[in-house]
Amino acid sequence: MLNQLKQQNPLIHCMTNMVVTTYTANGLLALGASPVMAYAKEEVGDMAQAAGALLLNIGTPSNELTDAMIIAGQSANQAGKPVILDPVGAGATPFRTEICQKILSEVDVTIVRGNAGELSALVGAQGVVKGVDGSSDGDKEAIAKQVATSFSCIAVLTGEVDVITDGSETYTVSNGHEWLTKVVGTGCLLGGVVAAFAATADKTDFVKACAQAVSYYGVAAENAYNVSQEQGYGTFGQAFIDHLGLLSEEEALRLQRIEMKK
Known part of the structure; x- marks a missing residue:
């Protein structure tokens, strides 16, 4: 779907956290999408309708931002645009978890992308979340399916092996590199990449589009490590x-490690 994405150059409305705004914008530009960051309640509804997809990232939460996200999400719903929720740090504090629950109750979220600890918190399961980093000793596929069925969405659970499911159709992705965890913003940027792939995919192919987005992201990380391992995390x-911009669709397909679960 990459060539199609580059041809369409979708506008991605990113309501993301202040720590990663520039990194997210640069990553989306490299990929072939057009990022826009809009947060004011006075314009988010119009922007969400104009965009190809909406990303809601709660990394630096506030009540005011939550209200604006709900306005944007409902507007995107009315326009039939996919809404991606990144529940950063859900489970770390009650406030973050409550924000996510409020968004999920008032917005028809298309895709939820998070780690096992964050997704566990959304469904009341036991997960371990430290700051905005999360882990879980539970069955990751079961957690992802529970989130998907509970909120009628696609769950993208990221980790050493990623799980993508709508509750019935499930893929696992084994691409990626551990150095992604050493650079602030890489996880949040993935939410934007998933949004860009969803913006250009047919609704019937959203699960597959998410799997391809996660795999493409992982292959780009593997290639980046190959050229930067001698320099360190900053160079990576x-x-x-x-490499998000340099990676071709042909190379991504050749190197992808996607498995469809039965």
Whole structure:
């Protein structure tokens, strides 16, 4: 779906956290999408309708931002645009978990992308979340399916092996590199990449589009590591942006490690 994405150059409305705004914007530009960051309640509804997809990332939460996200999400719903929720740090504090629950109750969220600890918190399961980093000792596929069925969405659970499911159709992705965890913003950027792939995919192919987005992201990370391993994490972070733009659809398909679960 990459060539189609680059041809369409979808506008992605990112309501993301202040820590990662520039990194997210640069990553989406490299990928072939057009990012826009709009947060004011006075314009988010119009922007969400104009965009191809809406990303809601609660990394630096507030009540005011939550209200604006709900306005944007409902507007995107009315326009038939996919809404992606990144529940950053859900489970770390009650406030973050409550924000996610409020958004999920008032907005028809298309895709939820998070780690096992965050997704566990959304369904009341036991997960371990430290700051905005999460882990879980539970069955990751079961957690992802529970989120998908509970909220009628596609769950994208990221980790050493990623799980993508709508509750019935399930894929696992084994691409990626551990250095992604050493650079602030890489996980949040993935939410934007998933949004960009969803913006250009047919609704019937959203699960597959999410799996391809996660795999493409992982292959770009593997290639970035190959050229930066001697320099370190900072060089890797920049190389990763480079390879999001340099990676071709043909190479991504050749190197992807996607398995459809039965």
